[in-house]
Amino acid sequence: MNQDLRTYLVIDDSLVSERHNVHLELGRVEKSNSNPLFVEEFFGDPPKRWEARYDNLYPNVVYDQNKGSFKLWYNAFIRAGQSEETPLDKRPHNAYHGGKTEDGVMYASSEDGLTWVKPDLGLIEFDGSTANNIVMTTGTHGAHGTGVLEDLLDPDASRRFKALFKNPVSRRMEVAFSADGLQWSESVPWAEYSAVGDTHNNAIRDATGRYVAVTRGWTGDEVDNGIRTAMRTESLDFVNWTDPEVIMQGRGLHDQIYSMPIFQIGPTYLGLPAIFHKGDPEADDWDTVDTELAWSQDSIDWNRIAEGEPFIPRGEGKYPNGAYDCGCVYAAAPVLVGDTHYLYYGGSNGQHNNFREGNLSLATIPRNRFAGYVAGGVDGQLTTTPLIWGVGGVTINAIVGAGGVIRAAVIDEIGSELEGFGFEDCEPISQDSLESPLLWQQNTAQLAGRSLSLKFEFREATIYDFTGPFDLADH
Incomplete structure (x- = not known):
């Protein structure tokens, strides 16, 4: 027995x-005293011109328990129109209108989870040079809103790392595979079905062995007339996915589900829904994003815990003088380091649809005390x-x-x-x-x-x- x-x-x-x-x-998270761990370096010295705007970052973190090291894949705009053209000191005095963008997926690593290295990988050309940490772009793979999963159970070593994203060119949901997380296969469209997918598309391999992913849909007939929703899909092979179905919908324009990374502890699924506040321009939290906590027994029916209360609170103040994470918080699924969950997140110091400078930051919480x-x-x-x-x-x-x-x-x-x-x-x-x-x-x-x-x-x-x-x- x-x-x-x-x-x-x-x-x-x-x-x-x-x-x-x-x-x-x-539970109460504790933000690292080292925050922000790293920031956009478009205007850095020397500059990394491919980090034009982190926007939401959508971080994906893997912790190697044997080596005690960390791997990170993060999303950013490698082209970002107005953000490239407007120096930091000029941004508070100019209205933001965005401009044409192109997505990239970057790689970084860390030995302690605090100090991160953005290596020159020599893989993807940007402005005539491969001296950057880019592993995918919209141009090379169609990558937008990319989630990365390390799958140690797949017997095919060339599929150890898996990526899920929406291709804005083909307008299809697609996947890619990699042996090392750096050099990626050609994109493979879903065999059937698709989703709006303009979010942090993320997947896990759950306790049953199936892949469960969360993407995005919209209510209404058109994106501009609806509100964002979280949608669930599943697969046995990471290529053939089921028709995505809505699993979480907020209360309206001021309570939209922007993204939701998921993970599993025992039989219970947990999610970190990013709540977008866009309904009331007079509200103090208008155009900001808070991260909450949710749970599910089956990854289909979800329950928000302490609805309206952030799990990872935003910092104080407003752009441009507010805290590094006063505007938006987009979390990654946590990694367990010893007896502590590391909750990395993409923070930014301004409103979602405005000038803002992004960063990678860290909050921690003792094991299972969510x-x-x-x-x-x-x-x-x-x-x-x-x-x-x-x-x-x-x-x-x-x-x-x-x-x-x-x-x-x-x-x-x-x-x-x-x-x-x-x-x-x-x-x-x-x-x-x-x-x-x-x-x-x-x-x-x-x-x-x-x-x-x-x-x-x-x-x-x-x-x-x-x-x-x-x-x-x-x-």
Whole structure:
């Protein structure tokens, strides 16, 4: 009956059957003191003329746990009309009208996640030189809104890295493959279907082995008359995709889903929807972008957590004197480094449809503390759905405040505590830990093979996840 230990997030309603005197609360990210990690260098010394405007950056980060190093693919305009023509000191005094643009995908690497190198790759010619870090452009691959995935499960080494994007020339959704993430194959159009796709097109290989991607659609008959929506599609081979379907739609022009990178922890899908505020010109947040948090049991039906509350808050102020991320925040799916999630994001210091200077920045949060259930001074209760128990220890990820405590009981299908596994039999937890062991008078090995639930009783504490030798009874 030995089973692998599995972690379950309590934010997933399908894993929690009952809640009393608790409320769901977002975790708190911490922005790096090194922010911004790097910035646009079109006007740098020496200049990188292919970094005309980062715009949204749409970062894609891979962490190599064996080497402890990071790889990044980021999107930028290598041609950006007015941004190229207008020096930084002139921008506050000129109206922004954009101009003709061309997209590029750039590569950077880091040994510590803070200091980044933009190598001269010698791959793509720009203004007569290949001394740049460009790996794809609209001209070479049709790349727009490119997401990059490292797929270690694909037996074909030439397909280890996968890219998903919208080709504005062919007006098709397309993919490309690479062995090293630098030299990419020719673009391959989706065999069938397409999407508007003017967003951060991103994909994961989920626990079932299928590819799940999020792209964009619009409500209404025409882009100009609708609002942005997040759409989901799936594939077994990364070439043949299903017809994209809407999975998230905001409340209107001031609450549009601009993009949503997704990832998976245990059976639960998490998303980082970028919320675009464009409805009310008089609102303080007009033409800005906030990043929120959402979850899903199946990657189809999504729930925004603390709707309207940013998960990665924008900085203070406004262009041109505001913080480096006071205008827009576009997150990448996080990477886990030790016991810390690194949340890289494309920040910018101005409104979305205005002059703004972009950057790569970093926020962090302890492992799995994206959101949790909080109990205050009155005892709260949280009961899991039935779990098929195996052999192994049980731990919880929790913060316990001053005077707080957490206990747990193992209960049967009618809610009765098992002898030796009741609240009074549980060793109380009174300190903050990512892995606090749940210990009872009896050994949990005797529970192997049974369908039982965990019931938590806690005060002045927050619970984020539980880990144990469990399978879900109803999955």
